[in-house]
Amino acid sequence: xxxxxxxxxxxxxxxxxxxxxxxxxxxxxxxxxxxxxxxxxxxxxxxxxxxxxxxxxxxxxxxxxxxxxxxxxxxxxxxxxxxxxxxxxxxxxxxxxxxxxxxxxxx
Amino acid sequence: xxxxxxxxxxxxxxxxxxxxxxxxxxxxxxxxxxxxxxxxxxxxxxxxxxxxxxxxxxxxxxxxxxxxxxxxxxxxxxxxxxxxxxxxxxxxxxxxxxxxxxxxxxx
Numbered sequence: 001x002x003x004x005x006x007x008x009x010x011x012x013x014x015x016x017x018x019x020x021x022x023x024x025x026x027x028x029x030x031x032x033x034x035x036x037x038x039x040x041x042x043x044x045x046x047x048x049x050x051x052x053x054x055x056x057x058x059x060x061x062x063x064x065x066x067x068x069x070x071x072x073x074x075x076x077x078x079x080x081x082x083x084x085x086x087x088x089x090x091x092x093x094x095x096x097x098x099x100x101x102x103x104x105x106x107x
Numbered sequence: 108x109x110x111x112x113x114x115x116x117x118x119x120x121x122x123x124x125x126x127x128x129x130x131x132x133x134x135x136x137x138x139x140x141x142x143x144x145x146x147x148x149x150x151x152x153x154x155x156x157x158x159x160x161x162x163x164x165x166x167x168x169x170x171x172x173x174x175x176x177x178x179x180x181x182x183x184x185x186x187x188x189x190x191x192x193x194x195x196x197x198x199x200x201x202x203x204x205x206x207x208x209x210x211x212x213x214x
Contacts, residue, residue: 003133003147008196011203016123026110040110060206081206089115091198096118099167099188 014059015088019044023052025089027062027082032075061085121166122195126151130159132196134169134189139182168192 015021019041026040038049053076056062061082067073078085122128126148133147145156160183163169168189174180185192 003136003138004129004149005132005200005203007203007207007209008132008200009129010207011199012123012128013125015199016119016128018120021119021123022111022116025112025115029110031110042111084202084206088195088198088202091195092118092122093112093115095191095195096112096114099191100114100117102114 014061015085017052017055019048020052020056021089021092023049023056024061024078024082024085025093027076027078028086028089032077034074034076037076056082121168122192124159124162126155127159127163128196128199130156130163131168131185131189131192132200134183134185135193135196139184141181141183144183163189 015024022041022044023037026037031037031040034046034049034053037053038044038046041049053062053064057064060079063077063079065075065077067075122131129148129151130144133144138144138147141153141156141160144160145151145153148156160169160171164171167186170184170186172182172184174182
């Protein structure tokens with residue numbers, strides 16, 4: 001493994017951007033609707049979620065599907081490239097569960 | 108896997124902070140000296156490297172060892188908790204190699 005790799009750097013910046021990791025985790029666990037995604041991450045504004053979803057779409061990780069029903073149904077799902085992040089999310093989650101302590105919720 | 112986990116969120120923020128992922132990768136591949144770490148990441152200033160190393164030390168991922176030789180030798184190595192990130196770094200690197208294209212260097 002080389003000490004530095006631009007692709008690794010780009011990947012970590014995509015995943016590490018504020019809330020992107022949490023949104024990807026929520027999508028991986030099967031959350032597809034905007035309102036449900038918004039509820040998943042405490043403290044994330046709708047505006048930021050919308051921005052992040054657009055970025056993830058532009059990066060080829062997420063697909064936005066619009067069903068022309070009444071009301072219109074909008075769903076966000078992972079592309080195969082996005083689904084492949086499951087191993088990354090799992091390895092981070094496993095490390096966090098082993099090494100990080102649970103902090104009391106901020107009051 | 109829960110849709111949201113504060114420990115996962117903390118882990119991803121630790122790793123995803125600008126240059127932290129690259130510094131961790133350099134440490135994992137056996138780079139220990141400040142000057143070598145600084146050379147590893149193109150575009151990272153010494154001041155920022157110093158700041159990130161202090162953060163990684165405070166988070167328990169990195170140990171700073173000072174050998175009182177002439178000149179003084181300072182080495183940075185990973186703690187067991189830091190070394191355990193190898194699986195995370197490898198999973199991100201593997202994903203990046205599979206899904207991200209090599210971009211031409213910025214001119």
